[in-house]
Amino acid sequence: MPSQLGIPADELVAWYGRSRRDLPWRGPGVSAWQILVSEFMLQQTPVARVLSIWPDWVRRWPTASATAAASAADVLRAWGKLGYPRRAKRLHECAIVIARDHDDVVPDDVDTLLGLPGVGGYTARAVACFAYRRPVPVVDTNVRRVVARAVHGLADAGAPSAARDHADVAALLPNDEVAPEFSVALMELGATVCTARAPRCGLCPVAACAWRQAAYPPAQGPARRVQAYAGTDRQVRGRLLDVLRDNDSPVTRAELDLAWLTDTQQRDRALDSLLADGLVRPTADGRFALPGEDRPRG
Numbered sequence: 620m621p622s623q624l625g626i627p628a629d630e631l632v633a634w635y636g637r638s639r640r641d642l643p644w645r646g647p648g649v650s651a652w653q654i655l656v657s658e659f660m661l662q663q664t665p666v667a668r669v670l671s672i673w674p675d676w677v678r679r680w681p682t683a684s685a686t687a688a689a690s691a692a693d694v695l696r697a698w699g700k701l702g703y704p705r706r707a708k709r710l711h712e713c714a715i716v717i718a719r720d721h722d723d724v725v726p727d728d729v730d731t732l733l734g735l736p737g738v739g740g741y742t743a744r745a746v747a748c749f750a751y752r753r754p755v756p757v758v759d760t761n762v763r764r765v766v767a768r769a770v771h772g773l774a775d776a777g778a779p780s781a782a783r784d785h786a787d788v789a790a791l792l793p794n795d796e797v798a799p800e801f802s803v804a805l806m807e808l809g810a811t812v813c814t815a816r817a818p819r820c821g822l823c824p825v826a827a828c829a830w831r832q833a834a835y836p837p838a839q840g841p842a843r844r845v846q847a848y849a850g851t852d853r854q855v856r857g858r859l860l861d862v863l864r865d866n867d868s869p870v871t872r873a874e875l876d877l878a879w880l881t882d883t884q885q886r887d888r889a890l891d892s893l894l895a896d897g898l899v900r901p902t903a904d905g906r907f908a909l910p911g912e913d914r915p916r917g
C-alpha cells in the first residue's frame with residue numbers, strides 16, 4: 620500500500636530502481652555478515668572510502684568466523700585509514716560473538732542484534748532490513764533530513780530523538796513487501812538528491828514536498844559547525860596507530876613520539892586514550908603494540 624504522508628512509496632521505489640548507486644554490498648549474493656561489515660564501515664565514513672576497502676575485506680574474511688579467527692592487530696591494520704578505529708575492534712568482537720554464540724549466523728531480529736558488540740540502534744535496524752527484509756524503520760542522518768523537509772516542511776531535522784524519528788519513519792513505511800526497498804530508497808534520496816547543502820529538487824520523486832511547497836523557509840537556530848580533522852586528537856590517534864600498523868613488532872615510546880611533535884601534551888593524551896580503548900597495549904618491557912602483538916610470539 621502506498622504511503623500517505625508526503626512521500627509516495629511507489630514513486631520513491633520506482634525512482635530508486637532507476638537511480639540507485641551500484642554499491643557492492645547491495646549486490647546479489649552478499650551475506651548478512653558482509654552487509655553488517657559495510658554498516659560498521661559506513662558509520663561516520665563516506666561511501667567512496669568504504670568502497671576502497673570493503674571488497675578486499677569480505678574476500679579475505681567472508682564470514683564472522685573467518686573474521687573471529689583473525690588477530691585483532693590484523694583487523695586494525697586492514698581497517699587502514701577508515702578512521703574511528705574503535706569500530707574495527709568492536710567489529711572483531713562482534714565476529715567472535717556471532718561465531719561462538721550464533722552458529723556463525725548474523726541474528727535477524729533487532730533485539731538480538733542490539734546485544735552484539737558495536738551494534739547500535741541504526742546498525743541493528745539496517746541489518747534486519749537490508750539483510751533480512753524486516754519492515755523496521757531505518758533512520759540515519761539522510762533519512763531524518765528528507766523526512767524533516769518532505770513531511771514537516773523544515774530545512775533540517777534538528778536534534779535526533781530515536782523515539783520520534785522512528786515513529787516518523789514507521790508512519791511512512793508501506794505495509795507490504797516493498798517496505799525494505801522504501802527504506803533504502805529514502806536513505807539513497809537523502810544521500811544523493813536531498814543533500815544537506817544543495818538539494819536537487821528537479822530530480823526528486825517527492826512531488827508534494829512540504830518544504831518545497833512552503834518556498835524553502837530557512838533553518839532556525841545557529842548554523843552547525845563542520846568538525847575539523849587537522850590538529851585534532853583524532854588525527855594524533857591516527858598517526859600513533861599508523862606507527863604500530865607499519866611495524867609487526869612492538870615499538871619504543873621514542874618511536875611513537877616521532878609521530879606527533881607539534882604538541883607533546885596532546886600526543887600523551889592521545890596515547891592514553893588509545894591505551895584506555897584497548898587499541899594499543901603496553902608490553903612487559905615498556906614498549907607498545909597493537910592488541911595481541913604485545914606478548915612474545917610462541
Ligand code: SF4
Binds near residue numbers: 768820823824825
Ligand atoms: S523536493 Fe527537494 S527538498 Fe523536498 S525532498 Fe525532494 S530534494 Fe528534498
